[in-house]
Amino acid sequence: xxxxxxxxxxxxxxxxxxxxxxxxxxxxxxxxxxxxxxxxxxxxxxxxxxxxxxxxxxxxxxxxxxxxxxxxxxxxxxxxxxxxxxxxxxxxxxxxxxxxxxxxxxxxxxxxxxxxxxxxxxxxxxxxxxxxxxxxxxxxxxxxxxxxxxxxxxxxxxxxxxxxxxxxxxxxxxxxxxxxxxxxxxxxxxxxxxxxxxxxxxxxxxxxxxxxxxxxxxxxxxxxxxxxxxxxxxxxxxxxxxxxxxxxxxxxxxxxxxxxxxxxxxxxxxxxxxxxxxxxxxxxxxxxxxxxxxxxxxxxxxxxxxxxxxxxxxxxxxxxxxxxxxxxxxxxxxxxxxxxxxxxxxxxxxxxxxxxxxxxxxxxxxxxxxxxxxxxxxxxxxxxxxxxxxxxxxxxxxxxxxxxxxxxxx
Ligand code: BGC
Numbered sequence: 001x002x003x004x005x006x007x008x009x010x011x012x013x014x015x016x017x018x019x020x021x022x023x024x025x026x027x028x029x030x031x032x033x034x035x036x037x038x039x040x041x042x043x044x045x046x047x048x049x050x051x052x053x054x055x056x057x058x059x060x061x062x063x064x065x066x067x068x069x070x071x072x073x074x075x076x077x078x079x080x081x082x083x084x085x086x087x088x089x090x091x092x093x094x095x096x097x098x099x100x101x102x103x104x105x106x107x108x109x110x111x112x113x114x115x116x117x118x119x120x121x122x123x124x125x126x127x128x129x130x131x132x133x134x135x136x137x138x139x140x141x142x143x144x145x146x147x148x149x150x151x152x153x154x155x156x157x158x159x160x161x162x163x164x165x166x167x168x169x170x171x172x173x174x175x176x177x178x179x180x181x182x183x184x185x186x187x188x189x190x191x192x193x194x195x196x197x198x199x200x201x202x203x204x205x206x207x208x209x210x211x212x213x214x215x216x217x218x219x220x221x222x223x224x225x226x227x228x229x230x231x232x233x234x235x236x237x238x239x240x241x242x243x244x245x246x247x248x249x250x251x252x253x254x255x256x257x258x259x260x261x262x263x264x265x266x267x268x269x270x271x272x273x274x275x276x277x278x279x280x281x282x283x284x285x286x287x288x289x290x291x292x293x294x295x296x297x298x299x300x301x302x303x304x305x306x307x308x309x310x311x312x313x314x315x316x317x318x319x320x321x322x323x324x325x326x327x328x329x330x331x332x333x334x335x336x337x338x339x340x341x342x343x344x345x346x347x348x349x350x351x352x353x354x355x356x357x358x359x360x361x362x363x364x365x366x367x368x369x370x371x372x373x374x375x376x377x378x379x380x381x382x383x384x385x386x387x388x389x390x391x392x393x394x395x396x397x398x399x400x401x402x403x404x405x406x407x408x409x410x
Pocket of ligand 1: 016019158159162216264322360
């Protein structure tokens with residue numbers, strides 16, 4: 001028997017401005033990528049997918065894939081190029097972009113901050129500064145005033161825990177700090193505050209618009225049933241899943257002030273207690289057995305069910321804001337997609353109120369420090385000509401979206 005999804009289920013893909021638009025030069029990521037050696041193969045987002053100019057044809061392809069939703073981010077550094085100065089031409093651009101989605105009957109989920117910040121903001125300390133939440137609020141208010149009528153669902157900030165860890169612990173993202181636990185703590189605290197302020201500002205103007213954020217659920221599994229490994233995994237998971245609310249107090253990110261829980265889930269690792277690793281809080285993380293994606297991680301579709309199941313107790317609607325597979329083996333992607341959606345379907349049957357799934361991503365794009373070496377897209381992009389080609393996995397996803405169902409299991 002066909003496995004039906006709830007009526008009105010959102011079938012979409014997710015993307016982020018810096019990864020697709022091209023020519024975003026007034027933000028911290030642009031400055032960061034100018035130094036040789038930081039991006040794999042010397043790649044650059046200077047053109048990316050040229051989506052800034054090609055958004056109409058890109059949305060046309062989403063229509064062709066029978067999508068009824070799309071998650072995208074708007075670029076703060078375009079909208080507010082200097083502090084307090086708003087660029088009406090860029091605002092008009094995003095009105096056109098969102099208007100085009102509406103015209104194609106594709107509901108926009110808009111992310112307000114997806115890893116990039118304007119240079120003026122970064123120069124003032126970026127998210128480590130106590131002034132960050134207020135500065136962000138001023139941009140959010142303008143975005144809400146100018147674009148709010150076109151937005152379907154709001155996503156305030158993207159993956160605060162990943163953002164803080166990559167910028168201040170692993171150094172893979174700007175500002176490239178290593179092991180700065182204090183800054184990591186500050187960044188997540190300020191993002192939390194920024195989220196709350198943005199939530200209130202959006203709700204004041206659009207009380208019925210769903211507002212939330214995207215939390216990256218990197219699954220950390222105990223390497224054995226030994227108590228010390230279980231504790232190591234729980235501690236590591238706690239760091240990624242919680243944000244500081246007051247000195248010494250932590251709160252689950254998914255319990256944030258929000259109308260829905262946004263979950264990005266791709267991969268997991270095993271955790272073992274290791275007394276020789278004080279620099280890693282005594283936790284050794286390593287891959288479970290399994291095929292590695294281009295990102296160097298294992299992605300097991302079966303994990304999705306547990307990730308979603310753990311959210312049931314919050315009693316809130318859930319959107320899968322990101323999920324996907326980095327590979328050039330499109331057959332693998334197609335199987336992964338079928339399997340992971342099977343897990344989503346099962347979780348819905350077990351009582352989790354999942355309202356939509358946003359596959360990462362529609363087209364192969366700029367994967368941050370890994371440049372163009374990771375292929376997450378349902379659509380291939382020729383890097384020389386920018387020609388787009390829908391992959392078989394894209395067609396398979398379209399069939400599921402059209403049927404609002406998966407084929408039966410027999
Ligand atoms: C980010 C995306 C990124 C994806 C795949 C997520 O953490 O939000 O920007 O492309 O993971 O690595």
